[in-house]
Amino acid sequence: MAPPSSCILLLLCLGMLCPHPGDSFPHKTTCTIKEGKADCSHMNLNNVPPGLPPDISTLDMSHNRLKVLDPGALSRYPSLEHLDVSYNSIMGLGPGLCDALPRLQHLSVQRNQVLHLTATELRNCSRLTHLDLSDNRLKLIGEPFSVLKSLTWLDVSRNKLITAGLGTKPQLPSLVTLILSGNDFTTLKTDDFSFLSSSPSFRVLGLSSLPLKKVEHGCFKPVSALTDLVLDGCNLNTLLTKVCDELSDTSVRNLTLRSTLQTVLKNITFKGLLKTNLTMLDLSSNKISKIDDGTFQWLPLLESLSLENNNIKHLTKDTFMGLKSVTQLNLQKALVKTKAAYPIIDDFSFQPLVKLEHLFMRDTSFRDITENMFAGLPSLRTLDLSWSKAGLKTISNTTFASLQGSPLQVLNLTRMALTKLDPGAFSCLGNLTTLVLKYNFISQDLTGEEFRGLNSIREIYLSLNQQKISLTHRSFIHVPTLRVLMLGRALTGTLDMEPSPFRPLTNLTVLDLSNNNIANFNSGLLEGLYHLKVLKMQHNNLARLWKDANPGGPVLFLKDTQNLSVLELDYNGLDEIPLKALRGLFHLNELSLSGNLLNYMHGSIFNDLQALRYLRMEKNLLTSVLMGTFSVPLSNLSELHMEHNPFDCTCESIQWFSDWLNSTNTSVPERTSSYICNTPAAYFNRSVLDFQTNSCKDLLLFQGLYTFSSTMVLGLMAIAFLVHFQGWRIQFFWNIAVNRTLGMKGSRYEQMVEDRYDHDAYVIHAPDDKPWVERSLLPLENENFSFFLEDRDAVPGQSTLESIVENIRRSRKIIFVVTEALLNDPWCRR
Template sequence: MPLPNRPCILCWLTAICYLTTMNRGSAASIQKKTSCSVRHDSADCSHMSLNDIPQNLPGNITHLDMSHNRLICLPGASFALYSGLLHLDVGFNSLTKLDETLCLTLVRLQMLNLERNEVHVLQEKDLSHCVHLKVLNMASNRLKLKAKEGNPFASLENLTTLDVSKNMLVSAMLGTRPQLPSLVALTLSHNAISALKQDDFLFLSLSTSLRVLNLSNLPLKKFENGCFKLRTLTLAKSLTGTLDLDPSPFGPLTNLNILDLSNNNIANINAGMLKGLVNLMVLKMQHNNLARVWKSANIGGPVLFLKDLGSLTVLNMDYNGLDEIPVDALMGLKKLKELSFNGNVLNSLRDSVFQDLLSLQELHLQKNLITAVRPQVFKPAMENLSLLDMGRNPFDCTCESILWFVTWLNATNTSVMGSKDQFTCNTPLAYFNLTVMDFDSLSCKDSTPFQALYILSSTIVIAVMLVALLVRFHGWRIQFYWNVLINRTLGFSDVKVEEGREFEYDAYVIHAEEDDKWVKRSLLPLEKEKYVFFKESRDFVPGTSLLNAIVDNMKKSRKFLFVVSESLLNDSWCRRFKAHQALHQVIEDSRDSVILVFLQDVHDYRLSQALFLRRGMLQPRCLLYWPVHQERVPAFRHKLRIALGMTNTQKL
């Protein structure tokens, strides 16, 4: 017989398992609990659909669980056999009220669980005898407490935990007079309370041990001023690392004087978290992680969460990893008397960070990285100081960093935590591991003349460098205009004649032998237009001294025309004598009579080195460039005529 395929086998196995499981579940559901289970001193009678308290249980039981039954009342007589009960659980029943005789019988009762019933009325007499009760759970009932019903919890002097959540309460007032002196935790969540009024928590005036007040999931819309009269709130080791909450849970606590948020590893807090705490005097924030919050590089800038605490007198920020304090972080804390930043990594503090702390009496900055104590930073905070704690910092014992602090320590009456010997130097090497009191303040008094000498010498050196650079790059210009100015002012010229004097030549042509052909071909043809040029190879008189001839004929020439090319710049005769003599003549006669005709593109620096001339010394019309294209030659000659016809009067 062939075996069925594998998918069919899996289907059958699944069906068999399902039917087997269903049958077992049905059998279990049909089986019903018929008797109470007793173990040691506890009896469990839950889930039995009982209408009354069983009377066949051991009389020495202390714990009785009657939850999930059908109880509608709890008469004291039904517990007569079990007067030693400490814990009674009657949750998940149909109770509509409490019997005042219950605690007359159960005089030792400490825990009563009434959750998930239908109790809607609770009178003062109902719990008047439950003086030993410590835990009362009335969650998920139908309570509607009214003022006329008095104070149902007034007799519960030992009650530590009260849960009235998930009821129909419209007010947080559970009593009209102070009561519940031992209360630690109160849960009012999931009710119809929409407003908190000034006297709602009057009944908690004696609850000095209250630690938990649960107001979650309430449709709160209004808070009357003074609805919370809490003055001291300790939340040390109780938060989850952030206070970036909106709205702030501390807003209604307008009467709060002391707030302890230490040891919570808080790394985030918003600027309005402490807003409204106008009466806060003591704030403890030590052992958190607020370094990023006060960093200037923080996104959005430093978080100034202390800005609204104008009444603050004590601030503890120890061990937060702080490496900087924002300028405005402590602004407005004019009543602050005690400030502590021990165990951080503070180094360079801003000048005005302590400027508002004029009432400061105690300053604690031990175990930081502070190297300098400058008056711009610490003077406002130390004016009225009575106690200083700044030991175990790596002080820099130099005049700029520590002189003011040493002077202050020697003159002040302020008490120092420990001793002044704990202020030790870290730098320089000469003072390493010595107390700051060993710093020689006299060494700083002679620094003033040396400082003035340093400034003077530095100024002179910088001035000399600037003059050297100016002479190096613009010396030629300065020298040229200086010579012209001296000649004009002192009258050194030997020819004081007007521009209209007679000259034999219109221009003295200075050129290299290699450029002679260009002169004959392009320049001398202008003599047909009544221009007269002096050309050495043509116009020198035989038998005369060459040097004298050059000097005399330059004086007879109205202009000096330099044919500039590499050949001219390399001609030592032209460079050393002719160019020098021409410039001397120009300066001596105060004449602006030089024309440069460039046959080649010559750098200004090269021109200056060879001929002692620069383009900037001449007017633009006296700078001519021989064109490469033949059609531009007429334009060049026109410009040359203009340059030859310009006046020689020099303009400064």
């Protein structure tokens, strides 16, 4: 249970959060200056350094070797408001400190050797509001604090003071907090706090770790406006009732009694607090074994009660009688099992706590959850039973029947050795939003009936259940409102089923399937989970599912999760990523692929990851980091982990990445020590940062010449082969192109072409078709139109082939008389 804010302040005041004097820090050589603050701590300095900016407002000189506070040295910094000289060897403050520092507000002189303190040393410290003189050897001379009119916080703890009285006349009119812990006085006298009788703002008093033996009547009367009192570590076994009686006329609201050696709380112990406004009571870390009935009846306004770390044997229906305002009860380790028996919690023990909202019973022992154990808690919102030692093994539909209709929202059953959830186990908890079942031994097939009735559930944690839970396609059919489902190290069996067990969870945003040795499922595993933002699948066996050689191709199970923000796939044995595996993940912010076997990746595999901020690929088999593959994901990256890969430090593999590492502002942990070259031998075991990219630039000219010459040679070879085998075709189409493109018509050229033709058409026919030609074509001839017939018009003595070629050239057209005889003619077939 988190302590109230006032207690946090007191813990700080008491030095519980302060560094131990033996803590080791590295010594610096220069002061750190930032935003008006100078940090000169841990520098073995004997004096205040003179060369600091004169306008600094804060100076930290702690953990040095100062023996005096020299006003002359400090006067160089008149704007100082905060001065910390703790953990030095200062013997005294010395006169003139505040004359040199007129704006000083906070002064810490903790753990020094200050002995005598006089009003002269604090003269003119009118603005001082915070003074820490703890862990010195103070002997007050006169009334040293009477001059501090603005002081609100004073710590003089652990100074071997023999009295709580710091003065004999009223002083410190603005004081709010006084810490007197760890001193040597054994009695709180009637007039000890009379010096605060004119301090209307006083509220907080720290009296921890005092050897108190006596509390005189009226000792708290001068500080009746007191609201916070800390008595931790005092032996109040016989004094507690007296202390409560003396507080009866105060305004105390927060009372801390940790480790005060209480064993039995009687029904009159807190009677004196009836007239107070006590709202917080801390009785943690005592040895309380018995609480009498009605012990707390005197505290009707109490809101927070802590009984943590005690040894209570029995809670009855009257133990908390009268606590009608309590909203938070801490019973963590309050009831501890002994060899003899379990502690007993009677039915209706919590019934008086009608306003209780948060009940913490972590690591508490009880025999069982009875039918009426939690009856009468109409306001309960949080119930923490984690790590409790009980005989409970099975959650049945009656286990939490006493909470029927309660507004319970959070139920924590972590590490309770549960083995089974019965159907309707939580059916009476219709308002539950968070159910935690981690670290149990649940072994069963989830049919879905276990979660029936959880109409408002948002989060279910089933992680670390020894991998004994099997899912069915109906496992979550009754919880469509679920947003977070944690199943890490919980599952056994297969997820290769239709429909997917997660298909009803359309509102799911976080899914954890890590550490389950999952090796097989289909592409519909996450079908319909359009709102999924976080997917954890590390430590499984997904290598086969993403192989191109997988029967049916790679399983692209991320196709419906376009809103993913975090994807964790570490330690899955992946040696390849399909080209489309990460397509469409435009909102992915964090990708983790550590501990796989990745080497080669497609050039565009990360192209959609434009929003990526965190990339983890350490401990893979990456040899090259190419610009074409990684330029997109690394362009906006905030943090990169790619260490412990066997990089190939060559120009082709690592040049771009080396330049990027040397120039980027992205956080790259272990940049200098864990990005090591594996090959070639010249760079073996050297940092990638040491790779000389200049050598790659010298090769650019050679590479250009090589590319040009290779292109020319290949081009000439192609032209030679083309001309050799297709030259005639090129010439033919060239002539056609020239004639048609240049458009030589109606010109002298056209007339020359016309003069070239002797016949209008060259007739080709088979000898058997001659009668048809003479009958059908020859009648068409006249003085302006003529045919060329080979057997009629050929020049005697001329070669047949030459005659054909020449006369075809001198004829405008060619007429083929296509018949079967022509096709069989030897000339045609040739």
